[in-house]
Amino acid sequence: MINLSLINTLTLEQKARLCVGMNFWMTQGYPEVDLPSLFMSDGPHGLRKQDLKASDHLGLNDSQSSVCYPTGSLAACSWDRELLFQLGDSLGQEAGQLGVDMLLGPAINIKRSPLCGRNFEYYSEDPYLAGQLAAAFVKGVQGNKVSACPKHFTANNQETRRKAVDTIVDERTLREIYLPAFEAALKEGGAWAVMSSYNKINGSYPAEHPHLATEILRGEWGFEGTYVTDWGAMDQIVPSIRAGLTLQMPGDGGNAAQKLIAAVENGSLAMADLDRAVAGLLYTLARVQGREKATTTSAAYHRLAYQIALESMVLLKNQAGILPLAPGARVGVVGEMAEKPRYQGSGSSHVNPYRLVCALEEMKAICPHLRYARGYADEVVTPAMAQEALQVAQDSDVVVVFAGLPASYESEAYDRTDMRMPDAHNRLIVELAQANPNLVVVLSNGSAVEMPWLAHARGVLEAYLGGEAGGAAVSDLLFGRANPCGKLAETFPVQLEDNPAYLNFPGEGDRVEYREGLFVGYRYYEKKNRPPAFAFGHGLSYTTFAYSDLALDRAEMDDTHTLTVRCRVKNTGDRAGKEIVQLYVRDLESPVIRPVKELKEFAKVSLAPGEEKEITFRLGRRAFAYYHTGLGDWHVHSGEYEICIAAAADDVRLSQVVQVRATVPLKVTVTRNTLLMDILADPILEAAFQPLYEGIKPYLPFNLNQKDIKTDKLARSMLNNMTLNSLASYVGSQLNDGVLEEIIRRLNAAQAS
Numbered sequence: 028m029i030n031l032s033l034i035n036t037l038t039l040e041q042k043a044r045l046c047v048g049m050n051f052w053m054t055q056g057y058p059e060v061d062l063p064s065l066f067m068s069d070g071p072h073g074l075r076k077q078d079l080k081a082s083d084h085l086g087l088n089d090s091q092s093s094v095c096y097p098t099g100s101l102a103a104c105s106w107d108r109e110l111l112f113q114l115g116d117s118l119g120q121e122a123g124q125l126g127v128d129m130l131l132g133p134a135i136n137i138k139r140s141p142l143c144g145r146n147f148e149y150y151s152e153d154p155y156l157a158g159q160l161a162a163a164f165v166k167g168v169q170g171n172k173v174s175a176c177p178k179h180f181t182a183n184n185q186e187t188r189r190k191a192v193d194t195i196v197d198e199r200t201l202r203e204i205y206l207p208a209f210e211a212a213l214k215e216g217g218a219w220a221v222m223s224s225y226n227k228i229n230g231s232y233p234a235e236h237p238h239l240a241t242e243i244l245r246g247e248w249g250f251e252g253t254y255v256t257d258w259g260a261m262d263q264i265v266p267s268i269r270a271g272l273t274l275q276m277p278g279d280g281g282n283a284a285q286k287l288i289a290a291v292e293n294g295s296l297a298m299a300d301l302d303r304a305v306a307g308l309l310y311t312l313a314r315v316q317g318r319e320k321a322t323t324t325s326a327a328y329h330r331l332a333y334q335i336a337l338e339s340m341v342l343l344k345n346q347a348g349i350l351p352l353a354p355g356a357r358v359g360v361v362g363e364m365a366e367k368p369r370y371q372g373s374g375s376s377h378v379n380p381y382r383l384v385c386a387l388e389e390m391k392a393i394c395p396h397l398r399y400a401r402g403y404a405d406e407v408v409t410p411a412m413a414q415e416a417l418q419v420a421q422d423s424d425v426v427v428v429f430a431g432l433p434a435s436y437e438s439e440a441y442d443r444t445d446m447r448m449p450d451a452h453n454r455l456i457v458e459l460a461q462a463n464p465n466l467v468v469v470l471s472n473g474s475a476v477e478m479p480w481l482a483h484a485r486g487v488l489e490a491y492l493g494g495e496a497g498g499a500a501v502s503d504l505l506f507g508r509a510n511p512c513g514k515l516a517e518t519f520p521v522q523l524e525d526n527p528a529y530l531n532f533p534g535e536g537d538r539v540e541y542r543e544g545l546f547v548g549y550r551y552y553e554k555k556n557r558p559p560a561f562a563f564g565h566g567l568s569y570t571t572f573a574y575s576d577l578a579l580d581r582a583e584m585d586d587t588h589t590l591t592v593r594c595r596v597k598n599t600g601d602r603a604g605k606e607i608v609q610l611y612v613r614d615l616e617s618p619v620i621r622p623v624k625e626l627k628e629f630a631k632v633s634l635a636p637g638e639e640k641e642i643t644f645r646l647g648r649r650a651f652a653y654y655h656t657g658l659g660d661w662h663v664h665s666g667e668y669e670i671c672i673a674a675a676a677d678d679v680r681l682s683q684v685v686q687v688r689a690t691v692p693l694k695v696t697v698t699r700n701t702l703l704m705d706i707l708a709d710p711i712l713e714a715a716f717q718p719l720y721e722g723i724k725p726y727l728p729f730n731l732n733q734k735d736i737k738t739d740k741l742a743r744s745m746l747n748n749m750t751l752n753s754l755a756s757y758v759g760s761q762l763n764d765g766v767l768e769e770i771i772r773r774l775n776a777a778q779a780s
């Protein structure tokens with residue numbers, strides 16, 4: 028039994044050593060006091076358990092064979108909490124089978140730019156979607172007494188200079204965009220660990236960040252578990268332990284432990300801080316004891332990998348119903364990626380797969396007569412390859428081209444510099460379309476790409492990096508053995524220059540400023556009215572869905588109430604299918620700058636042909652709130668909010684307005700320099716000001732003394748832009764300092780009462 032009283036039995040040195048890895052993947056253990064080590068392994072979409080003698084965190088050395096699931100960018104397109112739970116559950120089981128106590132995932136950084144080299148591991152540009160999926164994943168892993176470890180906390184959205192770059196981001200943006208996925212993974216998912224990121228944030232490394240680590244993580248969120256550094260992310264161990272860190276990874280031969288011991292001995296680190304760090308590790312260790320080994324086979328995990336790929340791939344375009352491929356059609360397949368799948372990314376998440384399936388073999392099993400041409404080798408097309416591919420296209424009823432980003436284009440440790448696919452792939456698609464317009468493109472890529480050939484393709488299936496069974500999913504979707512039901516978890520802009528981070532990615536030297544603020548992904552494209560190639564939430568099906576009967580359980584509510592939203596969705600086609608229903612909230616009267624609308628709920632619903640189901644969503648306060656930096660809290664203002672039920676961010680099907688009343692009105696602290704518009708906009712202040720105004724009105728210049736500020740537009744506009752102090756300068760001695768102070772006192776008192 029590991030409990031906190033153990034801390035009292037440990038020596039200073041023992042405690043210090045618990046805060047620093049014993050080796051590349053393990054913490055220090057003390058068998059003499061029944062305290063085991065904690066064994067950690069990557070990663071988010073497959074277990075990467077390595078031999079301790081050949082360990083690395085960059086995916087260079089080998090690892091034990093395990094199932095490679097679709098990477099985060101694909102799995103997130105399932106928008107399916109249950110599926111992410113199953114993914115976490117399987118990974119937790121596999122971890123348990125291999126003696127791994129902590130799985131280093133999920134990876135949930137926000138996709139600020141399509142260029143981030145690790146986007147393939149990450150879920151979404153939207154914090155709510157990322158957070159919900161992360162929470163489900165965490166619950167799945169931890170149900171097996173294996174700790175999850177959401178990473179990388181936080182605002183780690185590029186690889187360029189990742190260990191030195193300072194992310195400059197304002198507080199509201201941090202709270203609304205970069206923190207909520209972690210908040211959900213820790214609070215809703217109940218994660219027992221979290222990993223810091225490499226980059227600095229507003230001047231400090233996150234491991235030693237008083238605001239992020241001490242105030243938010245440990246304070247506001249009440250996180251009690253292990254806060255571990257990313258591998259090699261440690262700057263200074265003593266301030267980090269003081270701020271709330273638990274563990275430096277990997278081990279450093281004892282240097283850091285010596286520093287901790289010296290700091291406690293010389294009084295610069297309180298023993299209580301060291302004890303808190305040890306308590307964090309014990310918290311996690313206690314929860315991973317007493318595991319029973321799962322008996323599930325790798326074959327069963329492989330089937331789940333297939334299922335996740337199937338439920339996540341996104342049918343982006345399907346002109347004139349070119350897909351599914353007609354039975355008996357002469358099918359031509361072009362592209363090396365059909366036989367050599369690009370199914371995962373490089374770096375610490377790299378998995379040694381249990382069994383690798385390629386789309387070409389799967390397609391041949393369904394359509395034995397299909398013709399195949401390699402088309403290119405990596406990113407080179409020779410004249411002979413082009414000729415062979417053209418011949419296949421000409422001899423086929425429909426040609427399916429596999430293309431995308433070669434492995435060298437995206438990875439942990441570097442970013443892309445453009446959003447383009449290889450020229451050879453782009454050219455080949457256009458040339459083949461000229462030979463045969465019935466052309467379908469299957470994309471393999473970890474992040475959004477530009478599609479200069481889009482007009483030439485009748486169908487586009489976004490297969491992302493589908494994991495070891497992705498090839499079977501592609502084949503079944505193309506031939507209609509399954510119905511596509513994934514939707515994009517990120518926007519695909521037409522071109523890189525459209526992306527909001529474009530002007531500030533990856534920053535200058537060791538500084539990247541998030542000047543786009545809240546306007547990440549669809550929040551930006553909508554506000555700027557700049558239609559993307561494919562919107563956030565977009566994804567087609569072989570069937571059709573009709574939305575109806577939106578009903579809110581109330582037309583007016585306090586911000587403390589829960590709003591129940593119901594709507595109906597019907598499968599109006601002749602195939603079974605799944606629809607992802609998205610709920611966005613639009614603030615119609617915002618006093619602050621806000622996105623046009625934001626995702627606040629979603630559901631995936633399975634419908635037989637002709638079947639109709641009712642969907643219920645519940646929205647609490649947070650669904651309407653923005654982060655108010657003055658208050659240091661979430662705030663809902665009184666006003667109208669539109670509830671939008673959508674099939675994609677750019678496809679709102681139903682909407683209705685609800686009137687929300689703030690129960691926490693914002694107080695204006697009135698000073699000499701408060702603008703009258705802020706006084707007149709507040710009902711309490713305006714009521715208090717009106718009689719005072721009557722007193723000074725006779726002394727006002729510009730005929731204002733004739734006017735009633737309630738009804739006269741000019742009078743009101745003139746006054747609006749005056750401060751109390753400037754008003755005094757017009758009124759003269761009737762509004763001397765003493766009178767002014769009294770007015771200010773009365774206005775502030777009116778709000779307090």
Ligand code: BGC
Pocket residue numbers: 069070083084085131178257258375
């Ligand atoms: C990565 C982490 C990973 C760690 C251990 C680092 O390079 O950023 O995501 O968990 O290595 O392999």
